[in-house]
Amino acid sequence: MQKRNNYTEIEDFLADESFQVWILSKIDEQGWEEWTLENRQRAKLVEDARLLLLAMKVTDTDLSQNKIHEALEATWNKIEEKENYNLNKKSKVKFLKTYWLSGIAAAILLIFISLYIFKNNSIITNTVVTYNELIEENNEGLVEQTNNSVIPQTITLSDGSSVLLQPKSKLSYSKIFIGNERKVYLSGEAFFEISKNPKKPFFVYANEIVTRVVGTSFRIKAYQDQQNVEVLVRTGKVRVKSNxxxxxxxxxxxxxxxxxxxxxxxxxxxxxxITNITKDEALAHSVGNIEQLSFEFNDIPIDQIFETIEQAYLVNIDYPKDKLKDCHLTTSLSDQPLPEKLKIICKSIGGDSTFEMNGNQITIHSEGCY
Structure with a gap:
């Protein structure tokens, strides 16, 4: 904000977004009031800029060319009345002030036209929340994972939850969740499987909505350049509200x-x-393997179970096929994150069976079924 120390013209203030927020929304995050009171000459310039900005304030109604002209003319009259009241009799000064007013009028016209174009050709600004804004609101140090590949990437969070992050998507999260909440921030699309912890609810912030869960699996599709945000639940229950x-x-x-x-x-x-996703054509076509495949296994060969997991998460599982070829398992993995699924499988196999995860590569270590 040091640049404002060099402001010498009203136009400088009008072009400053934080100044506009302070005057129009009474939000003074940049310390405008304290800065203004430091200098009497500065305070006079700020006051003139404030009056001008309030005079040209645009309401939330549709703007026609006539309204733009009327608003501009009203603002011009206010400026002219103020200047005529203090007008110096010298013609040179009068010429300079008239020249200055013309510049201000031109600047106001450009602002009105820009607001008109923006208002009619984009999403309403007071409803848009960007991924960067969400990140800035969080005071904790965050880890950001971006999927620049062409296949989904599996992310394991510190609480054991797993996230299947789709291409051209990114997720920010705390390396270790502290406090009474678990928060992550999404831009793009991801499938979540949340580790149960009723005392520490899980929140996903995506564009303008917040999804709250305790332990469940669901998908969120929230691309910054798309008009809609979608949440689809596979298991459990979620609550969604505005940010x-x-x-x-x-x-x-x-x-x-x-x-x-x-x-x-x-x-x-x-x-x-949407209570029946099969009747929604867009949703029905977007359902992926992980949302369709069953994880209920009844005396199923271990290789088929691993194959199901590979298809669902698009991972590769390396395991000792010869040692596990006669293994059959009966288990339910429907409401478990990927690491928990693997832990249950290894425990069911018995012995000292363990697993390792490295990105989309999973390795099972086992001496066979017991």
Whole structure:
């Protein structure tokens, strides 16, 4: 914010986004009030800029060319009245002030036109929340994982939860979850399998929504350049509501059960709950292997179980086939994160069976079934 020390013209203040936020929203995160009071001459310039900004404030209604002209003319009149009141009789000074006013009027016209174009050609600004804004709101040190490959990547969190991160997506999370909550931040698409911990709920922040869970599996699709955010539940229960960063957010919360989904319309802040995903063509076509495959195994050969996991998570499992060829397992893995699935399998095999995970490569160490 040191650049504001060099502001000498009203236009400098009008072009400063943090100054606009301070005047129009009364949010003074950059210490404008304290900075203004440090210098009387500076305070006078700030006050003139404040009056001008309030005079040209745009309401939340549609802008027509006539309204732009009327608003500009009203602002011009306010400036002219203020200047005429203190007008020096010398013609040279009058010329300079008229020249200055013309510059201000041109600047105001550009601002009105820009606001008009922006208002009619993009998502409403007061509803958009970016991934970077979400990260900035978090005071803890975060680890960011970006998937620049063409296949999903498996991420294991410190609490044992697993995340299947899709290409062109990124996830930020704490290396170790502290406090009473577990928070992650998503841009793109990911499938979550959350380790159960009722005392420490899990939150996924994605664009304008927050998804709260305790222990369950679900998918979130939240790309920054897309109009909608989708949440689809496979097991358990989740609750979805608007992020507090949204200026028009409400306390409205939607609860989703297995095989239910939600489509959040970002522009209008509307929640559309879908109770039968098979009747929604877009959702039905987007369901992946991990959301369709069954993890209920009844006396199933171990190689088939590993094959199911490979198909679901797009991982490669290396295991001693000869030693495990006669192993059959009966177990339920439907509501478990990937590391927990592997732990249960190794325990069911018996002996000192263990596993290692390195990205999408999994290695099973075992001397056979016991």
């Amino acid at each position: 507090n960063l949204v200026s028009n957010s409400t306390d409205h919360e939607v609860t989703l059960l297995p095989n239910q989904a939600l489509r959040f319309i970002r522009k209008d802040l509307v929640f559309n709950k």
